[in-house]
Amino acid sequence: MDGQANRGLLMEFLGDLLQWFGENWSGETGWLARTGEHLRVSGAALIAAMAVALPLAGWLGHTGRGGLLAVSVINIGRALPSFGIIALALPFTIWLARSTPLIDSGLGFAPTFIALFLLALPPIFTNTYAGIRGVDADVVEAARGMGITERRLVLDVEMPIASPVILTGIRVTAVQVVATATLGALVGYGGYGRFIVDGLAIQDRLQLVAGAILVAVLSILTEIGFSALERFVVPAGISRRRRADVVPPVAV
Amino acid sequence: MIAAPFFRWDWVFDHLGLIWEKVSEHLVLTGIALGVGFVISMALALIGLRFPRTYPPITWLTGVLYTIPSLALFAFLVPITGFTVLSAEIGLVSYTLLILIRNIVAGIQGVDPAVREAALGMGYGSRRLFLEIELPLALPVILAGVRIAAVTTIGLVTITALIGQGGVGFFILQGLNRFFNTEIVLGTALSVILAVAVDLVLVLVERLLTPWTAKRTAAS
Numbered sequence: 001m002d003g004q005a006n007r008g009l010l011m012e013f014l015g016d017l018l019q020w021f022g023e024n025w026s027g028e029t030g031w032l033a034r035t036g037e038h039l040r041v042s043g044a045a046l047i048a049a050m051a052v053a054l055p056l057a058g059w060l061g062h063t064g065r066g067g068l069l070a071v072s073v074i075n076i077g078r079a080l081p082s083f084g085i086i087a088l089a090l091p092f093t094i095w096l097a098r099s100t101p102l103i104d105s106g107l108g109f110a111p112t113f114i115a116l117f118l119l120a121l122p123p124i125f126t127n128t129y130a131g132i133r134g135v136d137a138d139v140v141e142a143a144r145g146m147g148i149t150e151r152r153l154v155l156d157v158e159m160p161i162a163s164p165v166i167l168t169g170i171r172v173t174a175v176q177v178v179a180t181a182t183l184g185a186l187v188g189y190g191g192y193g194r195f196i197v198d199g200l201a202i203q204d205r206l207q208l209v210a211g212a213i214l215v216a217v218l219s220i221l222t223e224i225g226f227s228a229l230e231r232f233v234v235p236a237g238i239s240r241r242r243r244a245d246v247v248p249p250v251a252v
Numbered sequence: 253m254i255a256a257p258f259f260r261w262d263w264v265f266d267h268l269g270l271i272w273e274k275v276s277e278h279l280v281l282t283g284i285a286l287g288v289g290f291v292i293s294m295a296l297a298l299i300g301l302r303f304p305r306t307y308p309p310i311t312w313l314t315g316v317l318y319t320i321p322s323l324a325l326f327a328f329l330v331p332i333t334g335f336t337v338l339s340a341e342i343g344l345v346s347y348t349l350l351i352l353i354r355n356i357v358a359g360i361q362g363v364d365p366a367v368r369e370a371a372l373g374m375g376y377g378s379r380r381l382f383l384e385i386e387l388p389l390a391l392p393v394i395l396a397g398v399r400i401a402a403v404t405t406i407g408l409v410t411i412t413a414l415i416g417q418g419g420v421g422f423f424i425l426q427g428l429n430r431f432f433n434t435e436i437v438l439g440t441a442l443s444v445i446l447a448v449a450v451d452l453v454l455v456l457v458e459r460l461l462t463p464w465t466a467k468r469t470a471a472s
Contacts, residue, residue: 079447081407084440138424179321
């Protein structure tokens with residue numbers, strides 16, 4: 001094959017791609033609106049999962065109960081295929097829409113949200129649990145000696161000390177949620193997955209690659225954004241001392 | 253109206269041949285990804301260990317690959333390599349790299365320096381030191397990485413159904429397209445069962461290869 005011709009084709013494709021971004025940004029099916037949809041379902045699922053997993057893991061970690069649960073949760077979470085969960089959420093939400101007044105439609109947002117919520121629970125739970133369990137027992141003892149209540153002990157001592165590990169869990173989960181939200185297009189939702197799923201279906205390379213670029217950029221921005229957030233949220237004394245100890249979540 | 257049963261066992265029994273075919277396809281896709289991923293990871297880990305300055309860029313690059321959503325990566329590949337096994341494998345392999353490299357490096361760095369010192373004192377060359385001392389001692393950590401990579405890959409294989417591959421993911425996709433719950437449940441359940449089964453097999457492999465850790469494993 002001729003290298004020159006190849007490069008010509010590539011440049012042409014990149015030109016077409018730029019043109020695609022220029023022409024398809026507005027309106028209900030433009031990439032701007034799709035960004036909004038993608039962020040909406042990802043954000044809602046992440047916040048809901050945090051609202052459930054943080055208090056539960058905080059309390060279980062504090063009391064030391066549920067160690068087996070914590071180990072099982074991470075193993076199960078890893079074995080669950082996200083594609084299967086999102087597909088399974090669909091019959092559930094269709095049933096929910098049909099037999100209860102809770103939601104209008106079993107398609108689109110509802111199954112995507114439920115699947116993302118379920119997939120976000122295990123990593124947030126495990127990291128929070130591990131973080132709280134990892135707090136130095138002497139520190140806890142000292143705080144108790146000063147007459148702190150158990151509630152304040154969790155909120156003012158254990159949570160801040162564990163915050164690097166907890167926030168790592170939230171960051172990893174956020175990236176995973178943004179990535180998986182792409183699959184929402186398979187159950188009738190919008191978001192960036194629309195471009196990829198439609199692009200695959202009608203063999204539209206331009207739309208396919210544009211969608212892939214959008215998702216990849218959003219994932220990387222999520223990673224960067226949450227890393228920056230960690231710097232702000234983690235108390236200065238702890239971040240200086242603990243940053244080096246934060247265990248990367250995937251290793252062992 | 254009588255509701256259709258949620259899960260139809262008769263459908264499953266009528267399609268045992270197809271199920272077997274998809275399960276084997278799933279295992280083959282996973283096996284290739286792990287095998288190729290392991291070879292590449294070992295090479296990159298060795299480079300990272302030998303030349304420490306190269307390690308941060310290696311983890312950065314594999315980290316970026318790991319962050320790119322699988323569906324997006326497959327979407328990038330389809331215009332280049334088409335709806336093929338190759339597209340699926342490039343994606344699957346790239347997700348194993350970060351996990352495997354980190355664990356190989358951590359495992360080898362975790363070898364007690366005194367042990368290394370003793371081996372050198374006994375006249376071990378760097379090649380024998382690596383193959384006969386460092387690698388066996390690092391094996392538990394390396395295999396822990398292989399287990400995580402295997403379980404993750406088995407889940408990811410289902411997504412390759414969208415680019416015409418996919419093992420048991422085929423059932424999930426077809427179930428979605430036909431609004432047929434049995435296939436969705438079947439595909440998801442098979443994927444979970446495969447993940448658990450492969451994980452158990454790897455635990456056994458770990459026991460066989462590193463009998464000296466048996467006591468510790470049992471305790472944990």
